[in-house]
Amino acid sequence: LPPARTVAEACMCCFWTMDTAPVCLDLMVGRPMDHEPSRARCTGTRTEADVASSACGRAPSMTNDEAKILEAKLAQVSEENRKLTEMIAYLYGNQVSRQSPDGEGQPRASTAASPTPPASKKRSRDSMDTSHSCDVEISNRNVGTGEAEHVDVDSPLSNGTCRRIKVKKVCTRIDPSDTSLVVKDGYQWRKYGQKVTRDNPSPRAYFRCAFAPSCRVKKKVQRSAEDSSVVE
């Protein structure tokens, strides 16, 4: 099985533009070399890790010219990553710029314990929703049997404007006897709620990204009202 990846990482890799296909922004600066190769495909270009791995023993016959070319590419990719980091910082309200300089888009859970005081249970919804986030829900990525449906949603921003986001709906077939509503999609989710909705006798489970407390990616999982072996 591939190592479990989190939605936070996926969020760093791909997010949806206002009205077009997803833009891939996998920031590999400073990351160790043991990431799976598929990660590098995301950018469509060679990553720093690729370049570095090539320079670290995988091409023993490399000439000085080749090394210089790779260095130039490395510098170019680093510059691209810097620009992308700035872009993300702008989109996320400068959250990224305050994080560790090693290029990790999301703080590790162990270090992400915010010094901010714990929010009280009675805190207003404004304090939750006015933070800067991508507000993109991703469900059941790569589950294979699912049918994806993208829905554009206008997400209000704190400055009064709206940003068009994508909500992906995916259906997949699971064991009807399985009542856990846990869909193994390769990401780490933490269940934080379950409700019975009016239009469906099956309960709806709410999951949020378990990678970092600051990651606000969420997903909802509910059995189809028509076919209990299908979850949406």
Next chain:
DNA sequence: CGCTTTTGACCCGCGC
């Protein structure tokens, strides 16, 4: 013992 899940209570948007 620490992390995750469960679940009842609460918050808030929306329609009437």
Next chain:
DNA sequence: GCGCGGGTCAAAAGCG
């Protein structure tokens, strides 16, 4: 203004 219903919180319970 009020009630409904979806979404979220957080204490308690469960689990490894």
